[in-house]
Amino acid sequence: xxxxxxxxxxxxxxxxxxxxxxxxxxxxxxxxxxxxxxxxxxxxxxxxxxxxxxxxxxxxxxxxxxxxxxxxxxxxxxxxxxxxxxxxxxxxxxxxxxxxxxxxxxxxxxxxxxxxxxxxxxxxxxxxxxxxxxxxxxxxxxxxxxxxxxxxxxxxxxxxxxxxxxxxxxxxxxxxxxxxxxxxxxxxxxxxxxxxxxxxxxxxxxxxxxxxxxxxxxxxxxxxxxxxxxxxxxxxxxxxxxxxxxxxxxxxxxxxxxxxxxxxxxxxxxxxxxxxxxxxxxxxxxxxxxxxxxxxxxxxxxxxxxxxxxxxxxxxxxxxxxxxxxxxxxxxxxxxxxxxxxxxxxxxxxxxxxxxxxxxxxxxxxxxxxxxxxxxxxxxxxxxxxxxxxxxxxxxxxxxxxxxxxxxxxxxxxxxxxxxxxxxxxxxxxxxxxxxxxxxxxxxxxxxxxxxxxxxxxxxxxxxxxxxxxxxxxxxxxxxxxxxxxxxxxxxxxxxxxxxxxxxxxxxxxxxxxxxxxxxxxxxxxxxxxxxx
Amino acid sequence: xxxxxxxxxxxxxxxxxxxxxxxxxxxxxxxxxxxxxxxxxxxxxxxxxxxxxxxxxxxxxxxxxxxxxxxxxxxxxxxxxxxxxxxxxxxxxxxxxxxxxxxxxxxxxxxxxxxxxxxxxxxxxxxxxxxxxxxxxxxxxxxxxxxxxxxxxxxxxxxxxxxxxxxxxxxxxxxxxxxxxxxxxxxxxxxxxxxxxxxxxxxxxxxxxxxxxxxxxxxxxxxxxxxxxxxxxxxxxxxxxxxxxxxxxxx
Ligand SMILES: Cc1cc2nc3c(=O)[nH]c(=O)nc-3n(C[C@H](O)[C@H](O)[C@H](O)COP(=O)(O)OP(=O)(O)OC[C@H]3O[C@@H](n4cnc5c(N)ncnc54)[C@H](O)[C@@H]3O)c2cc1C
Numbered sequence: 001x002x003x004x005x006x007x008x009x010x011x012x013x014x015x016x017x018x019x020x021x022x023x024x025x026x027x028x029x030x031x032x033x034x035x036x037x038x039x040x041x042x043x044x045x046x047x048x049x050x051x052x053x054x055x056x057x058x059x060x061x062x063x064x065x066x067x068x069x070x071x072x073x074x075x076x077x078x079x080x081x082x083x084x085x086x087x088x089x090x091x092x093x094x095x096x097x098x099x100x101x102x103x104x105x106x107x108x109x110x111x112x113x114x115x116x117x118x119x120x121x122x123x124x125x126x127x128x129x130x131x132x133x134x135x136x137x138x139x140x141x142x143x144x145x146x147x148x149x150x151x152x153x154x155x156x157x158x159x160x161x162x163x164x165x166x167x168x169x170x171x172x173x174x175x176x177x178x179x180x181x182x183x184x185x186x187x188x189x190x191x192x193x194x195x196x197x198x199x200x201x202x203x204x205x206x207x208x209x210x211x212x213x214x215x216x217x218x219x220x221x222x223x224x225x226x227x228x229x230x231x232x233x234x235x236x237x238x239x240x241x242x243x244x245x246x247x248x249x250x251x252x253x254x255x256x257x258x259x260x261x262x263x264x265x266x267x268x269x270x271x272x273x274x275x276x277x278x279x280x281x282x283x284x285x286x287x288x289x290x291x292x293x294x295x296x297x298x299x300x301x302x303x304x305x306x307x308x309x310x311x312x313x314x315x316x317x318x319x320x321x322x323x324x325x326x327x328x329x330x331x332x333x334x335x336x337x338x339x340x341x342x343x344x345x346x347x348x349x350x351x352x353x354x355x356x357x358x359x360x361x362x363x364x365x366x367x368x369x370x371x372x373x374x375x376x377x378x379x380x381x382x383x384x385x386x387x388x389x390x391x392x393x394x395x396x397x398x399x400x401x402x403x404x405x406x407x408x409x410x411x412x413x414x415x416x417x418x419x420x421x422x423x424x425x426x427x428x429x430x431x432x433x434x435x436x437x438x439x440x441x442x443x444x445x446x447x448x449x450x451x452x453x454x455x456x457x458x459x460x461x462x463x464x465x466x467x468x469x470x471x472x473x474x475x476x477x478x479x480x481x482x483x484x485x486x487x488x489x490x491x492x493x494x495x496x497x498x499x500x501x502x503x504x505x506x507x508x509x510x511x512x513x514x515x516x517x518x519x520x521x522x523x524x525x526x527x528x529x530x531x532x533x
Numbered sequence: 534x535x536x537x538x539x540x541x542x543x544x545x546x547x548x549x550x551x552x553x554x555x556x557x558x559x560x561x562x563x564x565x566x567x568x569x570x571x572x573x574x575x576x577x578x579x580x581x582x583x584x585x586x587x588x589x590x591x592x593x594x595x596x597x598x599x600x601x602x603x604x605x606x607x608x609x610x611x612x613x614x615x616x617x618x619x620x621x622x623x624x625x626x627x628x629x630x631x632x633x634x635x636x637x638x639x640x641x642x643x644x645x646x647x648x649x650x651x652x653x654x655x656x657x658x659x660x661x662x663x664x665x666x667x668x669x670x671x672x673x674x675x676x677x678x679x680x681x682x683x684x685x686x687x688x689x690x691x692x693x694x695x696x697x698x699x700x701x702x703x704x705x706x707x708x709x710x711x712x713x714x715x716x717x718x719x720x721x722x723x724x725x726x727x728x729x730x731x732x733x734x735x736x737x738x739x740x741x742x743x744x745x746x747x748x749x750x751x752x753x754x755x756x757x758x759x760x761x762x763x764x765x766x767x768x769x770x771x772x773x774x775x776x777x778x779x780x781x782x783x784x
Contacts, residue, residue, distance in 0.1 A: 006722070006723075006724055008723060008724060008727075044547075044565050045565050047563075048565065074562060074563060113563055130723055130726070133723060151723065154720040155720060165717055165718075165719055165720060167719070167720040170722070170723045170724065292551065434763075441549075444548055444549055529548050529565055531562075531563040531564060531565075532563065
């Protein structure tokens with residue numbers, strides 16, 4: 001039986017305390033100081049589930065909070081120099097920095113700590129922040145309009161039954177619900193399907209980003225240096241690359257993004273990242289240093305042609321939940337803030353979500369996305385043709401008369417029977433972390449193990465037979481936290497889900513070839529505890 | 534009845550702390566802070582006593598920086614009636630003897646029948662404040678409680694001791710420090726977070742209590758524990774025995 005639930009009423013309910021959700025809250029309160037706003041965040045604190053590169057274009061933040069530069073967040077270094085390179089197994093070639101990857105005037109920062117600061121600003125403006133309270137589902141009226149969200153229950157036992165401390169999640173009722181869940185939002189996904197919001201668009205596509213914060217021996221880091229590479233350790237058919245952002249105090253962010261449309265079922269994004277760190281040009285930088293923090297998160301890569309409809313009655317989608325990230329730039333923060341500000345300004349004036357979808361597409365945000373729309377899909381034809389296409393598209397500023405299409409990531413794996421193993425020549429690793437559990441340690445993720453599994457596998461019999469023969473259980477490789485394991489014991493083979501290690505990256509929900517894994521929100525406060533990623 | 538619960542703001546137990554590069558302390562910037570888990574258990578117990586029907590007022594007290602207001606608000610959201618912060622920005626002052634003296638002054642002002650607090654704080658693991666306070670107060674103490682029953686001016690307390698469980702009875706007013714198995718604290722509810730914003734939270738500078746700040750402990754340096762050496766596999770029992778012998782672990 002459904003437990004009795006308390007209802008809380010607000011003018012606006014925001015799901016997600018990332019840059020988009022916080023920007024909406026701040027902008028809306030600036031325009032409507034009397035409005036009551038509640039912001040739900042599944043992380044234990046604002047920022048604890050936030051991981052990004054991050055090199056940020058400051059324009060939108062300057063508009064939102066003109067004084068932000070007066071007290072910069074804990075990690076914030078002005079960009080000084082860009083490098084763009086192509087790696088082979090043993091070599092490194094400097095390439096000209098593509099125009100969209102030049103970072104003059106930008107800042108290297110920790111998005112986690114920026115969000116913490118934005119949270120303080122929102123709170124000071126009178127927004128009710130609820131970190132530790134995930135939204136589990138949207139609420140609808142009889143006409144299908146969204147009327148709010150239901151928060152996750154606390155204190156259920158493994159079998160789903162209420163435990164002694166059971167606390168039913170509250171229902172938030174609000175004339176406007178803003179979905180700001182970021183990449184592959186769990187409620188957003190359900191609503192897109194329920195309301196066919198992607199009817200007129202291509203499917204969304206994704207990349208998986210992994211990142212570590214390192215402390216290096218003195219003299220190696222060059223604060224403000226921004227390095228990107230393409231090529232090795234990825235094969236030419238796999239999209240992605242590395243980033244190295246140099247901070248103050250002998251610290252660097254080292255990270256790697258792999259397109260989730262990769263074809264090789266045996267590919268492991270985690271291993272690719274670790275291999276990159278062992279490239280002869282990178283290893284000397286890191287050797288002798290130590291890891292301070294690590295994590296992983298997917299990012300949207302579909303761009304313009306994958307933007308779903310961003311409104312239905314009672315609801316707006318902002319930021320990466322909708323997919324506003326600019327892929328060639330690998331930048332989504334400025335777009336997330338911009339789209340949220342636009343949404344807040346629209347709603348403050350019109351008092352209805354209606355019209356926001358068209359407005360966003362016609363705005364500078366839409367134009368920025370449209371201009372670069374063909375660059376990412378061009379890499380489907382391999383690295384070199386992708387680069388040539390990117391140069392051509394950049395030259396024409398996106399005025400090509402065609403739009404290349406995106407395809408679902410879950411369907412891109414080639415079956416083992418038809419796949420010729422790629423010889424990757426990967427090195428024996430010496431740098432930490434030794435393996436995925438060791439890496440998960442640096443994310444400080446925690447889930448109370450008495451709660452029900454938040455990773456739902458619809459039919460585990462597929463894992464045991466079909467998936468094993470067709471793809472050799474790719475979940476055991478694409479998950480950056482090693483959550484999925486196939487175990488053989490006396491009772492046979494079965495899938496073990498180490499949900500406690502989950503980093504909330506959502507790669508499983510995206511890449512599993514049978515679409516049987518569903519990521520749902522766990523109990524509030526579960527998940528990573530990022531502070532400086 | 535009035536119950537005084539003392540809580541401390543500490544780095545959350547899920548968070549791994551790191552030593553500052555210069556060894557001057559533990560880096561806490563930006564880390565998730567929480568109510569010390571044992572203190573949260575103490576508060577939960579106080580709330581259960583109140584909910585069991587007696588006319589009870591629960592007062593939570595914290596001694597620490599202004600940021601400890603956050604933990605006091607959480608305590609109010611859990612159900613405490615009033616909160617008091619004895620504020621000091623000099624965290625080096627927060628040592629068991631000083632805390633005990635400060636809490637004693639409060640006891641004199643508030644006259645609680647029961648003082649509940651965690652057996653220790655998970656940051657410094659001192660396990661001293663409760664015992665010192667009871668001694669200064671001149672009242673009975675029951676430490677490491679895993680069960681508390683109140684009746685007719687007496688508290689019957691099950692204590693977790695090294696040998697097992699010990700049952701003692703103390704006369705109220707008394708001080709009880711709580712252990713892990715006493716209860717599982719409730720989850721905070723969203724509407725209660727909103728209500729807590731309107732509950733009274735008083736802030737008094739610690740210096741107003743006119744205590745002699747006599748730091749008994751001086752910290753010279755912090756060091757992380759030595760790195761664990763990686764293990765390695767041996768392929769037979771004989772090799773294992775040989776290795777252990779070589780390391781002098783067995784003879
Ligand atoms: C490895 C990596 C590197 C990147 N590098 C850069 C870069 O250099 N520059 C740049 O500009 N961008 C970069 N990005 C992209 C950028 O991080 C995103 O575009 C940006 O964070 C999107 O903001 P958002 O608010 O839409 O979503 P997010 O930042 O993802 O925030 C969403 C928030 O909502 C919360 N949430 C989600 N679902 C729920 C729910 N159901 N209930 C409650 N809370 C919920 C999440 O916990 C999270 O806090 C990078 C991303 C990654 C992964």
